[in-house]
Amino acid sequence: MIKQTLPDQTHIAYQDGELWIEDVRLSDLARQHGTPLFVYSKATMLSALAAYQRGFSGRKAQICYAMKANSSLAVLQVFAQAGCGFDIVSGGELERVLAAGGDAKKIIFSGVGKTRAEMRRALEVGIHCFNVESEAELEVLNEVALSLGQRARLSIRVNPNVDPKTHPYISTGLKGNKFGIAHERTLATYQRATSLPGLHVVGIDCHIGSQITQQGPYLDAMDRVLDLVQAIEAAGITIEHIDFGGGLGIDYNNPDEAGLPPPADVLWAQLLARLDARGYGQRQLMIEPGRSLVGNAGVCLTEVLYLKPGEQKNFCIIDAAMNDLPRPAMYQAFHQIVPLHPREGALSCWDVVGPVCESGDWIGRDRALNVHSGDLLAVLSTGAYCMSMSSNYNTRGRAAEVLVNGSQAHLIRQRDTVADQMRGEILLSAA
Numbered sequence: 001m002i003k004q005t006l007p008d009q010t011h012i013a014y015q016d017g018e019l020w021i022e023d024v025r026l027s028d029l030a031r032q033h034g035t036p037l038f039v040y041s042k043a044t045m046l047s048a049l050a051a052y053q054r055g056f057s058g059r060k061a062q063i064c065y066a067m068k069a070n071s072s073l074a075v076l077q078v079f080a081q082a083g084c085g086f087d088i089v090s091g092g093e094l095e096r097v098l099a100a101g102g103d104a105k106k107i108i109f110s111g112v113g114k115t116r117a118e119m120r121r122a123l124e125v126g127i128h129c130f131n132v133e134s135e136a137e138l139e140v141l142n143e144v145a146l147s148l149g150q151r152a153r154l155s156i157r158v159n160p161n162v163d164p165k166t167h168p169y170i171s172t173g174l175k176g177n178k179f180g181i182a183h184e185r186t187l188a189t190y191q192r193a194t195s196l197p198g199l200h201v202v203g204i205d206c207h208i209g210s211q212i213t214q215q216g217p218y219l220d221a222m223d224r225v226l227d228l229v230q231a232i233e234a235a236g237i238t239i240e241h242i243d244f245g246g247g248l249g250i251d252y253n254n255p256d257e258a259g260l261p262p263p264a265d266v267l268w269a270q271l272l273a274r275l276d277a278r279g280y281g282q283r284q285l286m287i288e289p290g291r292s293l294v295g296n297a298g299v300c301l302t303e304v305l306y307l308k309p310g311e312q313k314n315f316c317i318i319d320a321a322m323n324d325l326p327r328p329a330m331y332q333a334f335h336q337i338v339p340l341h342p343r344e345g346a347l348s349c350w351d352v353v354g355p356v357c358e359s360g361d362w363i364g365r366d367r368a369l370n371v372h373s374g375d376l377l378a379v380l381s382t383g384a385y386c387m388s389m390s391s392n393y394n395t396r397g398r399a400a401e402v403l404v405n406g407s408q409a410h411l412i413r414q415r416d417t418v419a420d421q422m423r424g425e426i427l428l429s430a431a
């Protein structure tokens with residue numbers, strides 16, 4: 001049986017026998033807005049950001065929030081107001097940044113499959129740069145920029161062939177992955193880029209994976225990237241900025257995970273020492289953190305619908321499901337699940353599952369809980385890659401979201417209605 005505990009360093013804590021987020025009772029929010037409900041702590045987001053800012057103090061560094069982790073407009077607004085840029089991977093994400101008041105000049109555009117229309121729009125609004133992921137993309141970007149009479153600013157994403165030691169689906173910097181340009185092809189690709197009139201080389205980029213809990217892979221990737229910078233500059237091409245991507249893990253309080261990720265400022269002290277030692281400490285740096293800025297700032301509130309004790313398994317059926325919380329089904333990911341009002345008495349062992357018609361629809365297995373139907377639970381560490389990956393599978397409406405700031409709670413997204421879900425669909429004509 002897995003014990004249910006709270007992660008450290010968040011603004012989510014028990015007080016007077018119930019769970020609070022900052023100065024707000026979570027049960028009040030569940031009552032007011034219904035469940036499933038995502039609730040985020042602004043203070044937790046800003047303190048996660050502050051760890052990076054401390055790490056970079058005195059350096060030229062731009063933090064570009066990888067918004068795929070959580071792209072809700074009000075979340076983007078918090079980071080835009082705190083001075084962040086954004087790492088985007090689609091035209092849709094670009095429009096979200098602009099709608100949230102983000103600065104186009106602080107946007108970097110990553111991804112292996114940018115369309116011409118997406119490139120055009122990004123050039124029109126004047127983003128900082130494109131992270132180009134293939135030689136074919138380089139040619140297309142050149143054409144699109146020339147058609148607008150512009151030169152597109154770009155970095156080349158290199159694949160350093162380093163094992164980030166994380167789940168294979170979220171490992172991106174190995175030779176067999178679809179991402180980036182192979183180490184051996186990098187110099188030739190830079191030379192091609194500088195020969196094209198619609199392109200302006202500004203940087204180099206790498207991103208090796210996500211939920212990384214060790215420093216070693218980062219240091220290895222950094223060495224490989226710096227070797228390339230040296231070779232590229234020796235060939236007469238200037239690299240203004242170095243982008244080390246995102247990927248720092250968070251503490252999910254997972255009993256099976258041995259090592260905890262280092263705090264962002266501790267990691268960056270190590271990385272900056274390596275940069276200094278190799279003479280690149282004063283270069284403009286960019287990073288693209290996603291999960292580590294929002295993951296532990298969010299909880300998903302859910303109600304226990306039914307208890308279904310059985311011979312082999314006890315099932316606790318909740319009103320949140322894999323469409324709201326896809327990470328367990330997709331990556332066998334672990335999230336703590338805690339009661340909003342803990343009960344006295346014996347704990348028993350439950351598989352916490354959703355109403356979706358698939359056995360893959362589980363949220364937590366073998367959890368020690370004392371629950372009754374009607375109880376409220378919080379699924380923890382759900383600020384990243386939950387709402388942004390949610391779907392309407394089983395024609396379930398996507399959850400509502402609330403952002404808490406001190407004692408104030410702001411509804412930042414309404415729950416989907418069935419009409420929202422059917423919008424845009426067209427019946428066949430009667431004849």
Ligand code: LLP
Nearest residue numbers: 066110207210211246247288289290291385
């Ligand atoms: N930069 C690039 C180019 C990326 O592809 C990603 C994430 C990031 C930055 C941000 O990485 P982070 O700091 O969040 O680790 N859905 C998966 C995670 C997918 C990550 C995709 N790329 C999950 O729920 O674990």
